[in-house]
Amino acid sequence: MKKIITVSAATAFLLGASVMAVAEIKSLRGDLPLDAKPKPPAKARVISQTGGFKRAWKQQPPLIPHRIDKERITLNENSCLRCHAPDTYKAEKAPMISRTHFADPQNPSDANLMRNRWFCNQCHVPQVEADPLVENVFGR
Amino acid sequence: MSTEDFEGSRPGVFRRVWKYLANAVLLTGIVLGVVLWGGFNWAMEATNNEAFCISCHEMKNNVYEEYTETIHYMNRSGVRATCADCHVPKEWIHKVVRKIQASRELYHKVMGTISTREKFLERRPELALRVWKSMKATDSRECRNCHGEMYMDFEKQTERAAERHEEAFDKGMTCIDCHKGIAHQLPRGWKELAKKNGLMPTATEE
Numbered sequence: 001m002k003k004i005i006t007v008s009a010a011t012a013f014l015l016g017a018s019v020m021a022v023a024e025i026k027s028l029r030g031d032l033p034l035d036a037k038p039k040p041p042a043k044a045r046v047i048s049q050t051g052g053f054k055r056a057w058k059q060q061p062p063l064i065p066h067r068i069d070k071e072r073i074t075l076n077e078n079s080c081l082r083c084h085a086p087d088t089y090k091a092e093k094a095p096m097i098s099r100t101h102f103a104d105p106q107n108p109s110d111a112n113l114m115r116n117r118w119f120c121n122q123c124h125v126p127q128v129e130a131d132p133l134v135e136n137v138f139g140r
Numbered sequence: 141m142s143t144e145d146f147e148g149s150r151p152g153v154f155r156r157v158w159k160y161l162a163n164a165v166l167l168t169g170i171v172l173g174v175v176l177w178g179g180f181n182w183a184m185e186a187t188n189n190e191a192f193c194i195s196c197h198e199m200k201n202n203v204y205e206e207y208t209e210t211i212h213y214m215n216r217s218g219v220r221a222t223c224a225d226c227h228v229p230k231e232w233i234h235k236v237v238r239k240i241q242a243s244r245e246l247y248h249k250v251m252g253t254i255s256t257r258e259k260f261l262e263r264r265p266e267l268a269l270r271v272w273k274s275m276k277a278t279d280s281r282e283c284r285n286c287h288g289e290m291y292m293d294f295e296k297q298t299e300r301a302a303e304r305h306e307e308a309f310d311k312g313m314t315c316i317d318c319h320k321g322i323a324h325q326l327p328r329g330w331k332e333l334a335k336k337n338g339l340m341p342t343a344t345e346e
Contacts, residue, residue: 050299072321077327077328087331092300093300110331
């Protein structure tokens with residue numbers, strides 16, 4: 001009997017503590033109950049700027065300075081290559097895919113673009129005009 | 141003998157029957173004409189329907205599914221271009237020609253030429269090339285049903301788009317020269333395929 005009382009007292013204490021903790025903690029989602037819908041975050045526009053973004057550190061994959069929502073990368077086609085391929089970048093005034101991404105860096109072509117570099121947006125991403133949710137303390 | 145002699149006299153049997161027949165023929169002709177012409181146009185419209193196009197699984201599971209991800213299917217204003225808007229000409233004579241050509245699609249449906257995704261992908265270079273060639277030959281007529289060259293506001297386009305469009309129009313290029321695969325995915329090796337057939341824009345060196 002004593003044991004039961006002790007256990008239930010401890011449980012009650014813990015429950016009370018966790019309720020207090022819940023009231024204090026506010027996640028990025030807000031302190032809404034799970035079944036309530038939070039206000040959707042403001043829509044962010046993709047930044048489009050001529051000349052691209054400066055790299056934040058030396059080996060950062062260059063960021064994409066334009067929208068990519070109409071681009072399509074599948075097993076059979078990669079629409080980024082319309083402009084950024086070795087045979088089209090001059091006409092399109094676009095930067096060429098890095099030579100490091102080709103099996104034969106001296107003679108880069110669509111055919112010898114390495115397949116592990118095929119999905120551009122695994123590393124290269126566009127940026128949106130968004131207020132940072134938390135402070136960024138990244139330094140060079 | 142004056143004309144008065146005929147007044148009040150009934151026309152002969154032959155004339156009466158002829159008049160009756162003529163009226164009957166005329167009436168039937170009008171009714172038949174309305175029904176047949178209406179039916180013909182109805183059939184033309186019915187087979188231009190998106191629902192009709194995707195009643196075939198070949199269309200529904202391949203080209204249509206790809207198209208649903210593109211701007212001609214869904215966009216901010218809800219103005220759409222469905223299958224027939226791009227693939228069936230609007231002008232009557234070209235439309236009828238295209239409809240007759242479509243009979244070969246029925247043949248291949250029966251033969252199951254592209255009945256699986258694999259078969260379809262294998263055939264895709266040939267199919268894509270055919271559309272590119274016909275678009276090139278008609279100066280992208282179906283694109284131009286909506287996209288008027290004279291009504292393009294370069295000011296509202298991005299800098300690079302305006303620049304490229306102006307250059308292309310000056311050179312007398314046509315939409316399909318650059319805008320391939322805007323509503324469907326492209327075949328593997330599409331660039332080489334297009335180059336081989338002289339369907340790629342030539343780069344302008346500075």
